[in-house]
Amino acid sequence: MRVMIRYTVRPEHVEQSVALLRAVYADLERVRPSGLRYETFRLDGGGSFLAVIESEGDPVAAPHHRLASFQRYRAALSEICTESPTVTYLDQVGSYRSE
Structure with a gap:
């Protein structure tokens, strides 16, 4: 499963x-x-970020969620965001030379 978070x-x-x-x-x-x-x-170069995460199974249970550093990062986002994270599930239609 692949998701995009902005x-x-x-x-x-x-x-x-x-x-x-x-x-x-x-x-x-x-x-x-x-x-x-x-x-x-x-x-x-501004304050907008885009993350693309691909994991086996449910991306909400992806292994990086268990890292203390990720938990600190996620907790900070609750305080510093002007636009809260938006999750979009991606369904690939095609690909050229992506890794």
């Missing part, structure tokens, strides 16, 4: 969000959970 943080909290995300990615590199692909993009 959210926006207040301008004064962009660097905090990036730092929290870097901690999540450092933990993912250390733990290396199987069956998970996770990418986050900062849009146009």
Whole structure:
């Protein structure tokens, strides 16, 4: 299952969000959970972010949710977002040279 999550943080909290995300990615590199692909993009250099998560089974139960760093990140979003995370389930129609 693949999902896209989009959210926006207040301008004064962009660097905090990036730092929290870097901690999540450092933990993912250390733990290396199987069956998970996770990418986050900062849009146009502003405070909007887009994450694409692919996992086996239910993405809500994806392995990164168990990381303490992800839980800290998710808790912070509740406080710093101007646009709350919106989840969109993706159903791939085609692909060219994607990994």
